[in-house]
Amino acid sequence: MSKKKNVTFNDIAAYTGFSKTTISRYFNNPDSLTLENQEIIARALRELDYKENKVARILANGKTEFIGVIIPNLMNHYYSEMLNQILLTYEHFGYKFLVFIGNENEDSERRYIQELMSYHIEGLIILSFTIPSRELAALQIPIVTIEREDEYVCSVNTDNYMGGVQATSLLARHNCDVLIHVNSPTAPEIPAYGRIQGFLDVCAERKLKHRVIYKIMGNTFEQMQENLSELLEQLDAEYAGLKKGLFISNDTHANIFINLLIKKYGRLPEDYLIIGFDDSPIARQAAIPISTVGQQIDKIAYEAVSLLVEQMNEQKKRRPEPLKEPVHKVITPILLRRDTTEKTF
Amino acid sequence: MSKKKNVTFNDIAAYTGFSKTTISRYFNNPDSLTLENQEIIARALRELDYKENKVARILANGKTEFIGVIIPNLMNHYYSEMLNQILLTYEHFGYKFLVFIGNENEDSERRYIQELMSYHIEGLIILSFTIPSRELAALQIPIVTIEREDEYVCSVNTDNYMGGVQATSLLARHNCDVLIHVNSPTAPEIPAYGRIQGFLDVCAERKLKHRVIYKIMGNTFEQMQENLSELLEQLDAEYAGLKKGLFISNDTHANIFINLLIKKYGRLPEDYLIIGFDDSPIARQAAIPISTVGQQIDKIAYEAVSLLVEQMNEQKKRRPEPLKEPVHKVITPILLRRDTTEKTF
Numbered sequence: 001m002s003k004k005k006n007v008t009f010n011d012i013a014a015y016t017g018f019s020k021t022t023i024s025r026y027f028n029n030p031d032s033l034t035l036e037n038q039e040i041i042a043r044a045l046r047e048l049d050y051k052e053n054k055v056a057r058i059l060a061n062g063k064t065e066f067i068g069v070i071i072p073n074l075m076n077h078y079y080s081e082m083l084n085q086i087l088l089t090y091e092h093f094g095y096k097f098l099v100f101i102g103n104e105n106e107d108s109e110r111r112y113i114q115e116l117m118s119y120h121i122e123g124l125i126i127l128s129f130t131i132p133s134r135e136l137a138a139l140q141i142p143i144v145t146i147e148r149e150d151e152y153v154c155s156v157n158t159d160n161y162m163g164g165v166q167a168t169s170l171l172a173r174h175n176c177d178v179l180i181h182v183n184s185p186t187a188p189e190i191p192a193y194g195r196i197q198g199f200l201d202v203c204a205e206r207k208l209k210h211r212v213i214y215k216i217m218g219n220t221f222e223q224m225q226e227n228l229s230e231l232l233e234q235l236d237a238e239y240a241g242l243k244k245g246l247f248i249s250n251d252t253h254a255n256i257f258i259n260l261l262i263k264k265y266g267r268l269p270e271d272y273l274i275i276g277f278d279d280s281p282i283a284r285q286a287a288i289p290i291s292t293v294g295q296q297i298d299k300i301a302y303e304a305v306s307l308l309v310e311q312m313n314e315q316k317k318r319r320p321e322p323l324k325e326p327v328h329k330v331i332t333p334i335l336l337r338r339d340t341t342e343k344t345f
Numbered sequence: 346m347s348k349k350k351n352v353t354f355n356d357i358a359a360y361t362g363f364s365k366t367t368i369s370r371y372f373n374n375p376d377s378l379t380l381e382n383q384e385i386i387a388r389a390l391r392e393l394d395y396k397e398n399k400v401a402r403i404l405a406n407g408k409t410e411f412i413g414v415i416i417p418n419l420m421n422h423y424y425s426e427m428l429n430q431i432l433l434t435y436e437h438f439g440y441k442f443l444v445f446i447g448n449e450n451e452d453s454e455r456r457y458i459q460e461l462m463s464y465h466i467e468g469l470i471i472l473s474f475t476i477p478s479r480e481l482a483a484l485q486i487p488i489v490t491i492e493r494e495d496e497y498v499c500s501v502n503t504d505n506y507m508g509g510v511q512a513t514s515l516l517a518r519h520n521c522d523v524l525i526h527v528n529s530p531t532a533p534e535i536p537a538y539g540r541i542q543g544f545l546d547v548c549a550e551r552k553l554k555h556r557v558i559y560k561i562m563g564n565t566f567e568q569m570q571e572n573l574s575e576l577l578e579q580l581d582a583e584y585a586g587l588k589k590g591l592f593i594s595n596d597t598h599a600n601i602f603i604n605l606l607i608k609k610y611g612r613l614p615e616d617y618l619i620i621g622f623d624d625s626p627i628a629r630q631a632a633i634p635i636s637t638v639g640q641q642i643d644k645i646a647y648e649a650v651s652l653l654v655e656q657m658n659e660q661k662k663r664r665p666e667p668l669k670e671p672v673h674k675v676i677t678p679i680l681l682r683r684d685t686t687e688k689t690f
């Protein structure tokens with residue numbers, strides 16, 4: 001592979017007879033040149049076969065067009081689809097993404113942020129949850145978080161409260177004897193806590209017998225299966241003969257629970273109604289399609305980048321006026337009624 | 346957000362009394378300075394609270410530490426897990442990844458490559474398949490492709506032929522009356538063609554009744570379901586009463602087919618043995634766990650980055666010796682026997 005020598009500003013200056021400053025102005029502030037001079041330089045670029053060197057441009061105007069992304073993992077479909085939608089915004093906004101997998105390791109994530117800062121990223125999208133928002137805000141660059149603690153930074157989240165209300169109301173409409181919400185222990189400052197609050201509020205308002213079961217399900221399929229198997233035995237024992245409406249906090253757990261029921265009873269028993277959350281592919285592709293609350297991931301991603309771009313554009317002004325308060329946007333979820341609550345089978 | 350002024354090489358030079366050239370040498374070739382002078386500069390950096398500016402360093406030594414990645418989508422689990430594993434190699438190799446979603450659009454992908462080149466990426470990993478490898482090779486930078494046509498560039502692929510042999514041999518061991526391989530139309534120059542060749546060779550060698558069915562399944566769940574439903578009716582009609590061994594080219598299709606069988610017969614009928622490919626999460630998480638051929642995605646990703654790093658390091662030598670022939674590595678797949686062939690239920 002032979003290396004062709006790059007055409008530099010010096011070469012263009014020599015070729016056109018303009019000063020290097022004029023060439024630089026052509027790239028960074030073309031309107032400051034006459035149209036005629038712009039055309040002379042444009043022709044020279046073609047004749048010299050000039051390849052744009054963004055790295056040089058960055059040094060000239062400080063705009064890298066980089067956004068850093070830190071995401072916990074890509075195994076969870078919610079995250080991989082969110083990253084997919086974030087990357088697709090390139091077509092609209094033109095920003096490039098430097099992506100790191102956080103793996104829930106706080107120290108690694110701090111290193112990644114330092115690395116990103118050293119590349120002069122213009123903004124940061126954080127989906128991982130290890131670093132407190134107060135610390136993120138201190139980085140002094142535009143930041144948007146998605147579905148994590150966000151007190152001191154801007155964020156875009158699903159309207160988790162409405163999702164909880166939608167799921168619980170659907171179960172309530174089916175006249176269950178008891179409503180049960182299964183979730184991991186969730187702090188009230190996490191957006192996903194809204195699901196729990198929505199469940200509790202609907203149950204209280206309609207005076208329904210209910211219970212929230214907090215359970216750590218684990219990170220591997222085997223751990224989840226073991227913990228959900230335990231849960232199934234518990235529910236079968238404590239609520240025998242009752243019609244149970246289960247709101248499970250995500251579709252992966254809901255699917256495993258349903259498969260355990262099928263394994264035990266040969267089918268989904270009629271005293272179990274189940275709804276998940278997220279609308280993961282598994283919810284639609286399961287042998288018994290799973291009712292769920294769908295997150296509008298495309299909208300969340302677009303709004304997150306859009307909110308970041310607004311802040312980044314402000315930073316480029318001569319006298320930037322930073323936001324006085326962090327902006328928090330919420331996106332409406334969509335209820336999807338499928339076989340695990342509608343029982344047409 | 347107030348902007349702290351960045352400490353420049355000029356500031357460090359003034360502070361230490363060294364020339365700017367000496368400061369630059371400290372960053373790019375520290376061994377050319379005495380240990381004592383290195384320590385003086387290091388102390389000055391701490392005292393001045395110097396933040397490393399990689400963009401400036403890139404201009405100095407030409408090393409961006411960027412690898413470009415173009416991936417068709419992240420909806421398919423195979424791709425999202427591959428990207429996950431590629432990004433995780435940062436911990437080992439230190440390279441940063443600029444990622445684009447290709448969406449099977451040839452023109453977009455060409456634009457993305459130009460954009461990446463303008464940022465002086467050191468190498469490129471291509472999973473998308475729209476741009477011929479001859480055109481990629483002409484870019485004159487280190488490239489590694491994964492599971493696509495790769496005649497003129499380096500690649501890392503699953504040993505698809507062995508995967509086809511493993512899947513077919515497992516079905517053959519169960520004494521099926523007919524072996525059927527279902528796949529999309531696949532050109533022989535695509536690595537995945539090996540699955541078809543492996544199937545054909547095992548059937549020919551063992552003189553087994555067999556058939557390859559080429560069918561375009563579509564990109565949406567609904568299209569796949571419709572096409573697989575058609576396939577099911579066809580097989581039920583043409584092979585009634587025969588024990589059918591089906592090797593389906595991916596787990597998503599296998600799962601949909603199995604769910605259609607369950608919907609039609611209330612269970613997986615005994616005259617159907619089914620094996621998929623990939624070991625997607627759906628294969629393990631399905632109501633009836635699906636036998637499959639697992640790709641070692643972590644190994645493929647690591648080998649791909651490793652092969653790229655070798656080439657990039659060669660490029661940094663004073664007299665780089667480029668590869669005479671593209672290197673093609675293959676990674677062994679792993680047979681996973683689950684309920685859809687082992688029928689313990």
